[in-house]
Amino acid sequence: MSSPMIRTRIANACDTCKQRKVKCDGNLPCSYCRRRQGDSTCRFSPTPRRRPRRPHLPSPETSVTQSSVPSIGPDVSTDVPVSSAEPSRIHTAHTTQTRTSDNISLRSDASAEEEADVPREARLLRDAHGKLTFVGDCAPLSLFQTVRHIVTSRVDPNAFNPQTGQSGRVSMLENSSSYLSFSAIGKEPYVDSATVGQLVSSFISATSGLVNLFENENLESNILAWIAKEGESADVTSAVNYLVLAIGSQSINEESAAISFQYAKTLALSCLGGDLGIETVQAFALVTIYMLRACQINGAYLFFGIAARAAYSIGLHRTEVNTRFGSNMHIQRDRLWKSLRVLDLFLSISMGRPPSMSDVDCTVPCRTFSANGQEQYDLLNASVQILSITEEIVLRVYSRRKISFQLTEGISRQLRDWSSRWLPRLKQAVAKSPQEDEAEIIGACQVMSSYYYAVMLVARPFLMYELYKRLPDPDIPTVTNLSNGGSDNSGRTRLANACIDAASLMAESVADLVNHQILDGCMPLIVSWLFASSLVLGVGLLGGFGRILEKYARMSIAGLEYFARNDAHALQYSLIAKSLLSNALKHLQKQDIDERLQITESSSKLFGLVPKERLLREDALPTDTDQPGILPSDMESANAPQDLLTNELFASPFHDIDPALLSLGCSLDSTAGAFLGRDQQDRIDHVFGALNLFPLLDGNGHIDLVHNL
Structure with missing residues (x-):
């Protein structure tokens, strides 16, 4: 008699397996992440202990909502296994649990559209000598880690490989040419x-x-x-x-x-x-x-x-x-x-x-006033003030790992006050002729760059949330994905657009000075903030925030290439930005082609637009399904490989259409809904009616991007 199979259970699955709902073997990295080339993103978040229900808590619905909030991941992720990481995980779990209990009352009053989590992307990177060095959450390199994970998991698994190695990891460059004997x-x-x-x-x-x-x-x-x-x-x-x-x-x-x-x-x-x-x-x-x-x-x-x-x-x-x-x-x-x-x-x-x-x-x-009470124009004072506001953003947002509309409004009030006092004068200084005062022009550009980065930093979590919502998950059926993420005018969307606008303004101001050859070849502050703006513009283009962002993304890349002649960091950053832009454009082109294919398939038999050879092939297709309302062309579209469909598209009478013209917002529902079979339309309505299009309402506005970024 054969012994029964013993099922092996593990104490905790990695974050990716939890999200995908697949079996995890408990190794680091696990077999699932290793197959997906995600060794560096295989993380194990601590499982918080269940807390007893407090008597003063609200109704059971609130308890269910609270328990459904995902746990927050570890503070620091490394590129190598660290044996001493377990005590820090226990401490992180205790800290997360305490912070959760302290904010229960605040969350119950918060609107579903008032919070967003800050991704934890602090990590250890290797320098040119192989030594590990720490980079925190608010650093531009940490933003790149978030962007890289989104792109490789949702767009192209091989993105950034030519520039950052086969594993996709980026190293912190350290020049050694200045060391002499x-x-x-x-x-x-x-x-x-x-x-x-x-x-x-x-x-x-x-x-x-x-x-x-x-x-x-x-x-x-x-x-x-x-x-x-x-x-x-x-x-x-x-x-x-x-x-x-x-x-x-x-x-x-x-x-x-x-x-x-x-x-x-x-x-x-x-x-x-x-x-x-x-x-x-x-x-x-x-x-x-x-x-x-x-x-x-x-x-x-x-x-x-x-x-x-x-x-x-x-x-x-x-x-x-x-x-x-x-x-x-x-x-x-x-x-x-x-x-x-x-x-x-x-x-x-x-x-x-x-x-x-x-x-x-x-x-x-850090403020000096004249005899009549007016604040004197001083670039150093302006720089101290804006960087002090940025420091407060880091302390109040990235240390708390969460940002709300109320907190954003307090920070934006400080930024608006600084902008009203300094930005007009700084723009006037940048617009001066280089023969007047070149030092003042460069100094004003550096101060303005810090201001734009402060805006990007405070609005960055909302952009990451919007990007996650807009990019479909390849492991989820297409019908349940919201490809465009909606074009609503919610608070999160407005803040995400503010982040992109700040990046665009910075790229434009730097590009203007670069075109006039005014800036010095070594400007570490501008290079760091410009790299962050190039990432924001790249993901903004990828997330469908507007094709005009390609222009500004190329401006930021041109600026980084200008500094790359003297700056090794700028050279590395320019390669990353160009790879991101290339992947974004490929993704948008693929979206346009797929959208046009759907529209073409739905209208293929209206006026005999499809070539006769293709109609013969469609008539010869075996009908192994009896589902009503599904056209043979729909079955062909669902079963044919993507490259075959693409070749058929460009072999059709529409082959001379510019793909850039195919992103006009047309969809299968809006354009060809009247020509769909009634049963098929009923099934689509049923599927979408069963979806929760507002998942935030289930969690009191709590969004945990750690498992998704």
């Missing part, structure tokens, strides 16, 4: 006084809107005076001057810039000790800027920590301390602190890491 570091660089003016001008333009470390009017004369007595002393001041010249020549002569940088960095480290001053802060802030422009972002993050600690050590964060050094020094010390804040916030936001500095004990004002 120790023998070359000890040699003092030669400085040509004839080139100082050009290098100082290039330095001021490249750092405008990012930092303001010196009195720019006297910077060139101070360096020339230092050159005149060069060799008398090797101190931090010499390191600062060498760093200014290195940054100024970074886009002109990379080898000369690398020699000056390495010597200055060694000199600054050798002078680092108990005798700290503003020169120490300036030196390591300049080291940070140089390494950012050289795509050495991890090194920049580390060296900035020295600048931040040194600034706190000499009291730069307290304006009452700065006033003791006289009027001019007071202004310089305040500007130095605000410059560090801008650098810190850019580093933390672009990499998704906690900042090194805080405004908790800071009294340095």
Whole structure:
């Protein structure tokens, strides 16, 4: 007698198998994800313990709704298995459970259209040397991970492979060309006084809107005076001057810039000790800027920590301390602190890491007023203000993992206030002629780019939700998919459009300056935010937000290619953006062809438009079904391969129609509904009537995108 089969059960299935409702073997990665080339996306979210029902909870319907809300995935996903990940999962489950219980009353009052979850895409990426480095949720690279997963799972499994490897993973590039031998570091660089003016001008333009470390009017004369007595002393001041010249020549002569940088960095480290001053802060802030422009972002993050600690050590964060050094020094010390804040916030936001500095004990004002009470125009103040708002977005949205309309309105009020005070003046500055003030033009562009990225960051979760709704799932029958996702004017759709509009405006403003060859070749802030805008525009085109987005997507790609001549990150980002645009256009073309095929099939026998040979083939087809109302052409369309249908389409009298003209919103229901069989139309009505077209109403507006992104 044969023994009965013993069914093996696993404690927890991966997120993908849960969503697809398929059997999971419990391995990491599981066999299902391995077959779908989704090794990096195979994740196991913790299963929260069931909580006893509280007496004060509302009706049983509320309990069912609450229990139906999907759990939120882990905070950090890595490209390699980590043995110590289990305790963090337990902690994450406990935190998620606590946050859920605390917000029950808020969710019961929230509308179904008032919330969206923020995808958790923090992860460990490998740098050029194979070392793992952390990138948080709000970073542009994390947005790419979300976009890549959507595209590979719903559009093309092989998307991005030529640029990011067979596994689809992206690595964080780190340039190593600037590292010289120790023998070359000890040699003092030669400085040509004839080139100082050009290098100082290039330095001021490249750092405008990012930092303001010196009195720019006297910077060139101070360096020339230092050159005149060069060799008398090797101190931090010499390191600062060498760093200014290195940054100024970074886009002109990379080898000369690398020699000056390495010597200055060694000199600054050798002078680092108990005798700290503003020169120490300036030196390591300049080291940070140089390494950012050289795509050495991890090194920049580390060296900035020295600048931040040194600034706190000499009291730069307290304006009452700065006033003791006289009027001019007071202004310089305040500007130095605000410059560090801008650098810190850019580093933390672009990499998704906690900042090194805080405004908790800071009294340095970021707004200055004239005698008549009007706020003075200052690019550094504008940059600090908009990045501070962006920091609040990260803390209030991406740390909470959820965003609501109420929270969005509070943030948008701050953005509107900033925009009303600064955006008109910044646009006027960008519209100036380069001969007037090139530094002001570049600085205004950098500040405006930060503003556009802040808007994209706060509206990004709603765009991801809309994208998920609009793109059909290939594993679900076509009849249950909403291919267009609707064209409603809901709050989520409006916010998704705001995200796309901000990306379009940024791409347009950068493209204008690129066309006039105004921007420096190394602009890390613009490159990071422009990469995010290229991703937003690509998925906006993919999700059917308008064919005009192709124009703006190409603008962003042209900008990235412009910076790619000097920036390795920009080169990598441009390849990703071009791959996304290519996949979006292919997807839209396929949609147009499929839509036209459906329309052609439904009207094929009205006037004898289909060739005679095809009619003979249709008449010869065996009818193995007795279902009424289904035409033979419909059966052929359902059973024939896609490439065969495409060939038949272009062999038909419609072969000379431009595919771009086939996306006019025509559908089988609206165009040929009158010609459908009555029974077939009844079945379609029955299927769609059985669908819940508003699934959000079942979850009090709670959307968990983790399992879908």
